[in-house]
Amino acid sequence: MAPAAGAAGMTILVTGAGGFLGAALVEALAARGFAVRAAARSPLPALPAGRVSPATLPDLAGSGLDDRFSALLEGVEAVVHAAGLAHRPAGLDETVMQAVNAHASASLARAARRRGVGRFVLISSSRAVSGPSSPHPLTETATPAPSDAYGRSKLAAERTVREELPEAIILRPPVLHGAGAKGNMARLARLARSPLPLPFGGLAGRRSILSDANVAEAVAFVLARPDAAGRTFHLADGDPLTVGQMIGAMRQAVGRPPGIVGLPAALTERLVTRLAPALADQLCRDLILDDAAIRALGWRPVESSAAGLGRMMRG
Incomplete structure (x- = not known):
């Protein structure tokens, strides 16, 4: 697969590299010619050869994150922040959700700004702007109305990252599918x-859905587009x-x-x-994301919903 435009020589930090989405991002970005620093809490079982180096991700609920992130960002030119809690485990206090998903994201963005990292992509969620359903298709300008702790923490992450790095790019996927989806x-x-x-x-x-392959394609796309800086984009495979x-x-x-x-x-x-x-x-009930904004820039999914759902069944 050919590298994305502007990828030559670029080193990207991908956080959450041990998770379902993070692993897909690492593999896809390496295949596109990026040098990837794959950061995870636990040792990664396997990495694509040649262009991927492992790194240890600090505890996102811990202290001293600014300094730890600064060290992790040495030599990095772009960040794709996919780490965090994907739902609220039973019994977990909402303050922990906020610490992991919002405060740690702000700390990483702040460290990136101080390091002079030019590109930052935050993987957020449709739940930052809506509950589990919406009577109308959701555009990026919809008034945020998260209905649970997870959604509130993702919205807080968007706002704090934007405060630290106004040029950051925010991607809001719906529910994800593909081999290994949870x-x-x-x-x-x-x-x-x-x-x-x-x-x-x-x-x-x-329901709008999105494959992990299409998330990776969107990340590579916005990293190569200067006109994507500072914007928020909804993503979907296609028809709900x-x-x-x-x-x-x-x-x-x-x-x-x-x-x-x-x-x-x-x-x-x-x-x-x-x-x-x-x-x-x-x-x-419906939950449909309007992804016209990123499509207007030229992005197109590389995989249909049927293909991604099939990979999930066979994976």
């Missing part, structure tokens, strides 16, 4: 692997999908029929609300 997409994959027909045909809620369409795509990727049974929408929604009230919004 959370709700992993749960859907387990359902898709079951042999039984599933009564999801009446779930009309449409219902839960039934997602599971159908997963099953078709492994040579099985979709096996989605249609029930009346009202009945399906009542069943979901009773059996899984915490997931009712995510399963029954």
Whole structure:
């Protein structure tokens, strides 16, 4: 794969390199010709040969982060900050979410500014601007209305990074999929692997989703675009999908029929609300990201939703 424009000689720090998304970013950026410093809390099991060097990421809830980040940034010309808590574990105080996702992000941005690092990409989330559903497609100018501790911590990260580095680029992905995906997409994959027909045909809620490969493509794209500096972008694979369409795509990727049974929408929604009230919004209602802003600059996904969902099933 050809290097992105402007990539020659650029060293990029990727934080969270041991996670699902961070590992995908490291591999994709190295393939594009960047030299990658892959920072993780634990030793990385495998690294792409040649252009990737491991580094130790400090405890993001710890103290003295400015100095630790400054040392980590020596010789770095760009930062992709993907580390953090992806959800609020049971029993975890919200102050810890704020420390890890917001305060540590601000510290890294401050260290980057002092080091003269010219490019900084923060991986945020659609949950920084919305709860699990929205009646309207979300643009970057939507008034932020996070509904949980995770979303509030991601919004705080955006604001504090922007204060430290006004030229930072913020990317807001929706739920992520691809080989090794976790959370709700992993749960859907387990359902898709079951042999039984599933009564999801009446779930009309449409969701934007994004593959890890498309996140990496977006990161490489904005790093090479001076006109992306200081902007926030929403990302999506393409057309939003219902839960039934997602599971159908997963099953078709492994040579099985979709096996989605249609029930009346009202009945399906009542069943979901009773059996899984915490997931009712995510399963029954829309959350669509409008990604027209980054597409206007020329970005296009490199992978369809069906292809990424298929990788998740086979991975």
